[in-house]
Amino acid sequence: xxxxxxxxxxxxxxxxxxxxxxxxxxxxxxxxVILGPSGCGKSTLLRLIAGLEEITGGEIAxxxxxxxxxxxxxxxxxxxxxxxxxxxxxxxxxNIGYALKVAxxxxxxxxxxxxxxxxxxxxxxxxxRKPGQLSGGQRQRVAMARAIIREPKVFLFDEPLxxxxxxxxxxxRHEIRRIHNQIKATSVFVTHDQHExxxxxxxxxxxxxxxxxxxxxxxxxxEHPATLYVAGFVGSPAMNILPGTVAGDGRSVLMAxxxxxxxxxxxKAEAGQxxxxxxxxxxxxxxxxxxxxxxxxxxxxxxxxSARVYHxxxxxxxxxxxxxxxxxxxxxxxMGIGFAQTALHVFxxxxxxxxxxxxxxxxxxxxx
Amino acid sequence: xxxxxxxxxxxxHVILVFGLVIILVPxxxxxxxxxxxxxxxxxxxxxxxxxxxxxxxxxxxxxxxxFGPKFVNTLIVATGVVVGKITLACITAFALVFFxxxxxxxxxxxxxxxxxxxxxxxxxxxxxxxxxxxxxFQTIMDWTGISWLINAVSGVEVALEWNLLNSYTGLILxxxxxxxxxxxxxxxxxxxxxxxxxxxRMDGAGPLRFLWDVLIPLSKTNIAALAxxxxxxxxxQYLWPLLVVTDRAAYGMVVVQLSDLVPDQLTTGGGTPTxxxxxxxxxxxxxxxxxxxxLMQRWFVRGLINTDK
Numbered sequence: 001x002x003x004x005x006x007x008x009x010x011x012x013x014x015x016x017x018x019x020x021x022x023x024x025x026x027x028x029x030x031x032x033v034i035l036g037p038s039g040c041g042k043s044t045l046l047r048l049i050a051g052l053e054e055i056t057g058g059e060i061a062x063x064x065x066x067x068x069x070x071x072x073x074x075x076x077x078x079x080x081x082x083x084x085x086x087x088x089x090x091x092x093x094x095n096i097g098y099a100l101k102v103a104x105x106x107x108x109x110x111x112x113x114x115x116x117x118x119x120x121x122x123x124x125x126x127x128x129r130k131p132g133q134l135s136g137g138q139r140q141r142v143a144m145a146r147a148i149i150r151e152p153k154v155f156l157f158d159e160p161l162x163x164x165x166x167x168x169x170x171x172x173r174h175e176i177r178r179i180h181n182q183i184k185a186t187s188v189f190v191t192h193d194q195h196e197x198x199x200x201x202x203x204x205x206x207x208x209x210x211x212x213x214x215x216x217x218x219x220x221x222x223e224h225p226a227t228l229y230v231a232g233f234v235g236s237p238a239m240n241i242l243p244g245t246v247a248g249d250g251r252s253v254l255m256a257x258x259x260x261x262x263x264x265x266x267x268k269a270e271a272g273q274x275x276x277x278x279x280x281x282x283x284x285x286x287x288x289x290x291x292x293x294x295x296x297x298x299x300x301x302x303x304x305x306s307a308r309v310y311h312x313x314x315x316x317x318x319x320x321x322x323x324x325x326x327x328x329x330x331x332x333x334x335m336g337i338g339f340a341q342t343a344l345h346v347f348x349x350x351x352x353x354x355x356x357x358x359x360x361x362x363x364x365x366x367x368x
Numbered sequence: 369x370x371x372x373x374x375x376x377x378x379x380x381h382v383i384l385v386f387g388l389v390i391i392l393v394p395x396x397x398x399x400x401x402x403x404x405x406x407x408x409x410x411x412x413x414x415x416x417x418x419x420x421x422x423x424x425x426x427x428x429x430x431x432x433x434x435f436g437p438k439f440v441n442t443l444i445v446a447t448g449v450v451v452g453k454i455t456l457a458c459i460t461a462f463a464l465v466f467f468x469x470x471x472x473x474x475x476x477x478x479x480x481x482x483x484x485x486x487x488x489x490x491x492x493x494x495x496x497x498x499x500x501x502x503x504x505f506q507t508i509m510d511w512t513g514i515s516w517l518i519n520a521v522s523g524v525e526v527a528l529e530w531n532l533l534n535s536y537t538g539l540i541l542x543x544x545x546x547x548x549x550x551x552x553x554x555x556x557x558x559x560x561x562x563x564x565x566x567x568x569r570m571d572g573a574g575p576l577r578f579l580w581d582v583l584i585p586l587s588k589t590n591i592a593a594l595a596x597x598x599x600x601x602x603x604x605q606y607l608w609p610l611l612v613v614t615d616r617a618a619y620g621m622v623v624v625q626l627s628d629l630v631p632d633q634l635t636t637g638g639g640t641p642t643x644x645x646x647x648x649x650x651x652x653x654x655x656x657x658x659x660x661x662x663l664m665q666r667w668f669v670r671g672l673i674n675t676d677k
Contacts, residue, residue: 050566050570052566052569052570071569072566072569072570072572073569073570073571073572077570078570079566079567079570081563081566081567082563083561083563085561085563085564085566085567086567087564087567087568087581087582088586089582089585089586098571098573098581099570099571099572102571102572102573102577103572146567146571150571
């Protein structure tokens with residue numbers, strides 16, 4: 001049980017700056033997911049917490065104690081690795097119990113704890129097998145058990161599900177959530193998969209190029225992305241982005257093809273400012289031509305079974321609309337796109353910061 | 369590419385059988401010679417079928433070469449060399465791969481370059497060191513003036529001496545350093561995934577614990593392969609034992625003893641060459657390396673089958 005404070009942390013390799021000025025407070029018992037594309041520094045941040053890499057600047061505290069100088073084993077963290085990192089020559093039982101053996105726990109107690117832990121992750125029948133004789137999902141369970149048995153203050157997950165097939169991934173995701181609810185250890189989970197992030201997280205941390213773009217609950221991140229980057233990264237299909245210029249009255253945005261989109265009052269945009277309008281495909285509807293807020297040309301659709309993704313075009317800018325309804329459309333047909341004012345996101349063209357983000361959401365983040 | 373046609377199969381088998389014959393004929397001839405009497409072995413057409421003197425010849429060769437104690441000596445030295453080589457190669461490679469220190473690559477290349485310097489090339493300086501293993505220290509102390517200082521202060525003349533001639537240590541130590549083994553181990557250690565190292569760190573295992581609990585069990589196959597090669601290498605040593613051992617009665621090695629049985633101008637002095645004894649002794653000397661190869665081969669084949677990948 002511990003909170004983690006990451007204050008102004010920087011990391012450089014030689015002259016390459018990986019990250020700079022990272023600040024993050026993780027509460028006791030919280031499940032935080034760090035989400036970002038590969039190479040954004042999310043794994044590095046996790047390894048800094050674990051102590052596998054040295055911090056170049058700033059400090060990290062676990063349970064109030066600054067751990068910058070501590071060895072991994074002294075930090076009370078357990079880690080689950082992407083490739084499981086099981087000891088190939090040891091049986092499942094030996095793998096799970098190795099940390100206890102190193103710590104000098106008496107054999108009888110060790111075996112009892114191994115048996116109990118193995119049972120809790122459904123491995124009781126596999127204790128005598130070698131990792132080579134296990135399936136991917138079972139190996140992942142061994143890796144989990146190996147972490148659980150140490151009763152760590154902090155759980156670290158480094159993309160643990162990315163080597164599993166889709167079905168197993170969902171199953172293990174539930175398993176991880178169940179185990180977290182059971183033992184309530186502070187957990188940090190790194191992934192590039194937004195579904196994993198959205199479904200697992202109490203709070204999401206979106207990283208890009210060594211900086212944190214936004215911290216918030218999955219809902220906040222989805223509903224009120226703070227930057228253009230977050231808006232484009234979270235959500236599938238990705239948010240539609242339309243470039244435009246704020247009109248002279250400041251109440252609408254003019255697009256390149258001359259269409260104007262009315263924007264809600266109460267955000268600071270100056271006439272002539274370059275902006276990007278964001279619209280989630282799920283929040284749009286299709287209407288006959290001439291109606292709705294935007295006019296577009298239909299191209300084709302993708303069948304998802306439960307819904308369809310309709311692909312349209314405004315000039316040469318692609319648009320997606322996700323609808324449950326199965327419409328019969330012809331390629332090249334003009335369509336209207338309808339949306340509520342609340343579905344509209346406006347981002348500054350230069351900085352990418354959100355201009356429409358309601359103050360309520362901002363307040364929540366400040367509290368956090 | 370694996371191609372399988374009857375014709376190719378036949379061709380490969382012919383080549384294999386041919387190679388086998390080339391290897392086996394000398395051994396067969398040695399065996400035949402070991403079963404003949406002195407007269408038969410020296411008679412004109414070379415005999416191709418064994419006689420009935422094998423047991424007698426073996427006994428005579430054994431007694432004449434004093435093989436009993438010499439086998440024990442050689443076994444001690446060969447085992448010492450194998451254990452020493454494996455230990456040294458393992459910990460050197462461990463340091464080179466898993467620790468990040470200044471000049472790591474330089475040290476690796478220096479070790480690697482010694483692959484090209486066999487014992488024979490450095491035999492004179494090695495002999496000098498073996499004659500007094502403390503010579504380098506003596507030299508350093510003389511040069512830096514420490515020995516003069518000690519002499520001036522205490523009146524004691526500094527003359528360090530540690531003679532390794534005529535000892536197991538002297539026979540074993542110069543053969544222990546092995547670039548081949550270090551290289552083999554290094555290449556194996558490089559295949560160990562970083563995550564495994566990190567998992568061990570997270571589990572609280574220190575470097576030595578990691579070496580002992582993870583690396584050594586994983587490199588069993590390597591150890592078996594290296595031990596086999598190095599045992600045969602040490603067993604067959606001739607030049608070094610010949611130089612470093614003057615007290616042959618106490619520290620003689622089998623291969624040197626064997627060479628005494630091989631008749632030449634010097635030993636026979638015009639008498640009839642005793643090839644039957646030399647060949648009988650050869651058969652005996654060959655046995656331990658063959659046994660080790662057969663034994664270890666089964667062992668590391670099992671190691672290869674059991675790889676957890």
